[in-house]
Every structure is written in C-alpha cells, then in structure tokens.
Amino acid sequence: MRIRIKQDAAVALALLTAPFAAQAAEGTRIQVTGEIIDTWCYYSGVMGSPDAVVGSAHQACALWCSAGGIPVGLLAEDGTVYMILKVGEDTESAGGDTLLSLAAHTVEADGMLYERDGLNYLVVANVVSDMDITNKNHDDYGNVPSFSIPDPNK
C-alpha cells in the first residue's frame, strides 16, 4: 500500500514538474495588427491611464523606454498585448534599432505566437505594413509625461 502511494506521488510530481523543464515551446502562426507600445508605462500606470500612454501623446516616452531596453509590445485592436522578442533577423528586443524605429507606429505583423504563463510572446517574421503613427491622441491627453517636450520658455 505504502509503495503504491509513493508511486502515485512520484507520477504526480513528474506531471507537475515536466512543463518546468521544457525549453522550446510550441508556437502558432498569426497575423496581427496593432500599435507598438512601451509596456512598462502601459502596465504600471506610472504615467497615467492605458489610453494616455500610447500614440502621439506618448511618442517621446515610448522612444526613451524602447531605447532603454524596456520590453516593447504590440497592442492589438482587441486589447491583447504581445511582447515582441524578434523582428525579422533582429533579435535585439532590448533597446534594438528596429523596435526603436517603430515606436508608437501601427503595424501589421506576421509571426509566431508563444503563450507562456499568461503572457503572449511574438516572434515577428515580417512587418507586413507599417502605417506610421495612426493614434493621434495628443489633442486629448497632451504630451505624456508633461516633461517629454522641453519647455521652450525655460
């Protein structure tokens, strides 16, 4: 009896720990359209509401955060955020030139989606189209943060 229970426990432990040891995950090919965003300001709320930390209002800060190596995301039209790990051959997802050049742009991306622990990770094979900045929200929110544009009077 005791041996059987030990065997059951061993099987249970193996079932639980197997996913932890796994390395490469199964991806899914997707096409998605959305805005390239600064994920720290979006998720932390440090600069304001999610609607205020995207688009032209937040462009300068999005450049700072992208150059600073903060993960860059693609905010899809349905509100899903995809953490971008690679664009084409450029694997520099922490401060790289490709993602910096796309800050706040709306793009259509084709790539592989990997889901892990509640987050979506995207390996972009191809930026199908780059629509530049389409979310012109600075009339609604001003510049966010307010110091992103240096005061010309100082």
Next chain:
Amino acid sequence: MKRLIACLALIASPLAAQDFSEGSEARSWNLYAEVPATFEAEVVDVLCALTGDCPDDCGEGKRQLGLVRAADGVLILPLKNSQPAFTGAAVELAPFCGQTVTVDGLMLDDPELGANNLYQLQTIQVSGADRIKANQWTKAWARNNPEAKGKGPWFRRDPRINGIIATEGYLGLGLDVDQAFIEENF
C-alpha cells in the same frame, strides 16, 4: 486515479498558495498594481526558452531576459530595473545568464489589464554574495555612448533618440505638428 488526483492536489496546493512577498525588502513605487516579491529563479533568454534560438551569452543584454521561478517554474518577465529613468532589466540580468539568483522587486498584478507575471527588478543576489542593486543601466549607456557625455538625463542626450526627434518631432507627426502643439500649450 482518485489517489493520483489527491496527490496532485497535495503537491500543487503549496505552490498555488505561496506568498512571494514574505521576506521582500522591495521599495514601493506607489504603483496601483504593485506586489512585493522575492524569489529564487534561473535567468533565461526568453527567445531561447521559447524557440530554442540560444546564443551562449543570452544576447549580452540585448535580448529580453526572463526569470524562471524555482518554486513553480513560472516564467516572469522583468520590464524594469530599479532606476527611475526609463530603463529595462536585461542589462542587469545579463551577467547572470543561466545562473540561479534570488531577486527582489515588485510584481505587477492586474488581471483585468493582462498584467501577469511582470516584474520590476530591484536587487539580485547570487548565493553567498551580497545583494546587487539593479541600477547599472545608465553606467552601461555612458560607456557605450562616450560622445554623448554631458549634463542632463541620458534620454535627453541619446544620439538615436535625438536623431528620430530631430526629424519626426516629439509627437512623431512631424516638426510642423510639434510647433503648433508647443505654441498652443507652452
């Protein structure tokens, strides 16, 4: 089968109930969704972990690095280091690629917004060594950008950022749009 389910429940319950805030010395950033969290984890290259594309050095801080938490195998994505300067965590974690470390910082927990397993990294500790503050990004930037030496924060002096702003403006819509906005708002 019932016994197997019972064993799974017994083993899984401590993981689900684990409180990673216990023992944390993380400073509050007054973020609405912050939860202090300290835990042991392996430093991994996220692209490598998901796709098998694995350089030896985890990309030298140029790829996003993750933390696979020892207690439950969950992949935590650090978004931020400890500097209030628009700076990420990959440069801080890169020296510990493949190593097991103990980190302290703040989890961002907002299921409604989709904030799951996101982290602000404040300190890193390797077994037997002192805690290291995760604040090296600006020093690394200064080493890599000697021509940008000067007064003011790094993001006002960064050549790449200034190059984009010089042509596209602070709002990204062109210099004319910037000028009209500045005249109206300053």
